[in-house]
Amino acid sequence: IHKAFDDTPVLEGVSLTVETGECLSIVGPSGTGKSVLLKTTNALLEPEQGDVFIDGGSVFQATRRQLERIRRKVGYVFQNAALFDSMTVCQNVSQGLPDDEARRCHSPQVLPKVCAALEAVNLEPAEVLDELPAALSGGMRKRVGLARAIIGQPEILLYDEPSTGLDPVNSAVITLLIKDIQQRLQVTSIVVTHDIQQAFDISARIALLQEGKLHFVGTPEAFRD
Numbered sequence: 001i002h003k004a005f006d007d008t009p010v011l012e013g014v015s016l017t018v019e020t021g022e023c024l025s026i027v028g029p030s031g032t033g034k035s036v037l038l039k040t041t042n043a044l045l046e047p048e049q050g051d052v053f054i055d056g057g058s059v060f061q062a063t064r065r066q067l068e069r070i071r072r073k074v075g076y077v078f079q080n081a082a083l084f085d086s087m088t089v090c091q092n093v094s095q096g097l098p099d100d101e102a103r104r105c106h107s108p109q110v111l112p113k114v115c116a117a118l119e120a121v122n123l124e125p126a127e128v129l130d131e132l133p134a135a136l137s138g139g140m141r142k143r144v145g146l147a148r149a150i151i152g153q154p155e156i157l158l159y160d161e162p163s164t165g166l167d168p169v170n171s172a173v174i175t176l177l178i179k180d181i182q183q184r185l186q187v188t189s190i191v192v193t194h195d196i197q198q199a200f201d202i203s204a205r206i207a208l209l210q211e212g213k214l215h216f217v218g219t220p221e222a223f224r225d
Contacts, residue, residue, distance in 0.1 A: 001040055002049035003033070010036050011047070012212040023182045023189040025199035028209035034192040035079065035160050037209065041190065042074045042158065043067060054156070072098075075149030075187075079161040081141040083133040089144055090114050090129045096151040117147040121177055139170030143177070150181060157181070159191040163198060171195065178202050200224075 003011040010033040018024050026034050039045040041052055043059050052059040054070050062070060075096065083092045093114045094105035101110050115125040121143040133141055142162065149157060162178065163171040175198045182189045182202070193199055199206050200220045208216040208223070216223060 001037065001047045001052070003036055003040065003045065003047045009212055011040075013050075014209070014212070014214055016207060016214065016217065018188060018190055020188055021186055022204045023178070023191065023202050024205045024207060025191045025193055025203040026207045026209055027193060027196060027199050030194070032209050033212055034209055038158050038160055038190065038192050041156075042071050042076065044076075072152065073155045075152065075154035075157045077146050077149045077157065077159045077162055079164055081133075081145035083141055083144060083148075085133055088130050088132060089118070089136070092133070092144055093117055093147045093151055096148040098152075113151055114147075117151040118144075120150060120181065121147045122173075123147065137170075139166055139173060142166065142170070142174055146174075146177060146181075150185070153185075154187065156188045156190070159189065159193070161192055161194060163193065163195050171198070175201055 001011050001014045002009070014037055026037065028034055036045060040047050041059070046060060051061065054073060057066065057070060059067065059070060084095070090105045094102045094110055097110065097113065104110050105114055114129070118125045118128065123140065123143055128136065128140070128144070133144070136144065159178065162174050166174065178189065178191065179202050181187065191199070191202060203220055205218060206216070206220055206223045207214055
């Protein structure tokens with residue numbers, strides 16, 4: 001992948017393979033392109049050169065319908081949760097479902113899915129369903145964002161700085177949730193993180209991105225060495 005902004009290179013020929021069911025963390029200095037790389041994975045950003053392949057299918061050569069099918073396989077956990085302030089927790093979580101279901105979050109067909117997603121991230125549905133994001137703590141908002149990402153039962157989860165802005169206790173909670181969800185749901189996980197200890201705790205492999213290029217890809221043990 002090659003990506004630049006205002007003629008300034010951000011990613012310069014980054015090539016990376018993530019295996020099915022693997023949890024891989026991408027670490028590196030701030031501003032080095034970690035989040036940009038993540039956002040190219042499901043075409044939130046388009047590179048100047050290169051392509052992304054998910055299960056053998058091209059993301060950037062796909063038709064609109066093909067891209068929609070690819071995106072259904074992918075859940076995205078945004079930095080700072082990116083919840084809709086005017087929507088309740090129930091409405092926010094249901095946004096991870098197809099449009100026809102998202103509009104009916106309290107229906108008998110959809111509400112159980114919302115509740116199950118909240119329970120999977122250790123939130124009690126009865127306590128949070130009708131709350132607005134402003135009424136929640138930072139850690140709870142992160143978990144609601146994670147519930148939204150998993151409600152559609154994706155095969156791949158992309159995490160953009162899942163612990164940013166959290167205190168050590170809540171950061172540890174999010175780390176445990178990432179591990180639990182990856183193992184329980186057998187999803188493929190890519191985690192952009194500034195937290196090296198988190199990367200050690202959750203990852204089968206770690207990729208170090210610096211100055212737009214990968215400088216290391218390997219196990220946590222090899223990274224420590």
